[in-house]
Amino acid sequence: MDAADTIHNEWFPVANAANVTGNSMHPFQVLDQRYLLLCDSAGSVFVTVDTCPHRGARLSLGSFDGQRLQCAYHGWEFEAAGRCVHQPAHPDRTPSLSAALQPVSIREQYGLWWVCGGDEPKNIPTFAAFAEGRGTSLVMNAARVESSGPRIIENFLDQAHFPYIHADYLGQTPHTEIGRYGVDIVDGELHLTNCVVWQPNPGPRATKGGPVHYDYTVSHPYAATLTKVPSEHDGGELGGFSILLVASPITETSCDVWRVVKVADAGADLNAQRAFNRTIFDQDVPIVESQRPQRLPLSPQMEQHQPADAGSLAYRKWLLARGTHYGTVQIER
Template sequence: MSLLSPKVPALNDPVLVNEWMAVATAADISKPTRVSVLGEDLVVWRSSTGVHAFRDLCIHRGTALSLGKVSDDQLVCPYHGWHFNGEGQCTLIPAQPNMPIPTKAKAFSYPCEEKYGLIWVSLGSPAHGVPEFMEADDQAFHTIICGPYIVNAEAPRVIENFLDVSHLMWVHEGFLGVPEHSVIPEYHVHEREGKLVTDTITVFQPDPDGRGKDVNNDYVYQVLRPLTVQFTKTDDQGSDVFAIMLHTTPLAHRKTMAYAVLTRNYGFELDDKQFSDFQDKIFSQDETILLSQRPEELPLDLAAELHIKSDRLAIAYRKWLRDLGVEVGVA
């Protein structure tokens, strides 16, 4: 197969191949950088017109383009100095500068965008834009990036963990809940405009963001895309709003990279590191659970595990993945 041909990803999934995947933070792309998506190695680099993603192979001799450099808005191969523009077209072959450039002298390029401080890539043809995170688009909110978190678990398992409200009192006891307040109020899940959205779920939290302030928070969860989800929680005064968008990118079999985009409309005077350290601690607690779960893949057969009413969002998520036809990370 030619290096110019569309390639079946190592983790072949008919749905996820057309999804946007977060592969790096914008700050990471100061030079050509190798990233991985669905088991495929790409190079992400920046020019004056934006960010670009190519297959991390030069068509000439199969060298990793991520070892190269950017010069005059071109990605330069480290082996023989071939220059590639943002569309992947070779513009210069130094060994024969006065001869026509072969039409096959191209890098295979992928859709690539920068949004919410992250670099997003799709290996296919996305039918929609990068998932919208409304709070992060609001000028009244302050946003930070947490991660990447590399975890030896399947991406749908990581997503379902994020969506599980009833684990907060046990896995994150003393922070996001306490066992004495374990009862989950009745709620329902609705499908709206291609997303899953819950009713408001009220949870008592003794220290929900690391500030040491207990509060009853009203949660609303949303499943935006198969591997992109968010919650928004509002305090009992209706003033402090905190939201997280979590995205998981499958790197390889049972290996996932997660980024959390945190945004808030309060505490602007506080050090962002306080919030990022708190999020790191929460993810570490979740990781212990994730690594213990069997099967490693998320079961889409609802008879495979026992479910109760508080699992309604997890049930809806599993049904949604099944109906979409997702194959990677599920059983």
């Protein structure tokens, strides 16, 4: 991986916080590295590299009793916080401090556990709607997508595909035209505003098709939020919702995609929300996995463009400014 790439300092979600409870181990991979999340018997959470410092065996092949992690190979034992406390081949010797597992930065936010393997962690993505008092939220199960994070995010920002890939759900021919929308950088975030698409069923109380208004925010190279702005077409305030989508890169061209959905209607049927979001996402996956190259081309001359792509071109520029190389490709100059 490119040493100058700022991707090392980004946070990525790795587990649904609701699934991380006492005495559990959760192996995962981010940016080609294997890690292990441990939740001890007191509920404290730790993350380390999933590789034993002795001979490099995978620690998650061993056992964890809520206090001690034991490597399957020669039985070394570690506290959840990392210190090596026992080496069975030399039971009377105190293990060296240098045999400890190195901790990785971890945080809980938006119902997810996030990790950052770099020394200068950047921001967790902003998700303004999550903190707003009214409404309710749900965390979708992660979905594996065989493509780069930037291809996945660009698809999430794109509306011109709605009448085709999401026909009769998020769009419908002949209502295919995409008007001008706002593209601005605000405090280092990319904002796409007043994105209007015609939908056959614009909201929970709609009786006929009409325009729907979306705003998007990008504050992290592998994440974006979509907010549906309620209007008179969909029955007012209760039709609003916001989705945070984050692609956690397993490798450069394979991601676990996490989504947190916040709906304005506190009484919304969350199972129906979950099913609808899964349907829409499943429609996108075959197209995104078919895109070549899998890594997002950042040089404008590598693909053809149309005016509706203003947001995706701004996103590509934003990635360059952020110093994100992982998951992208450029023409060398």
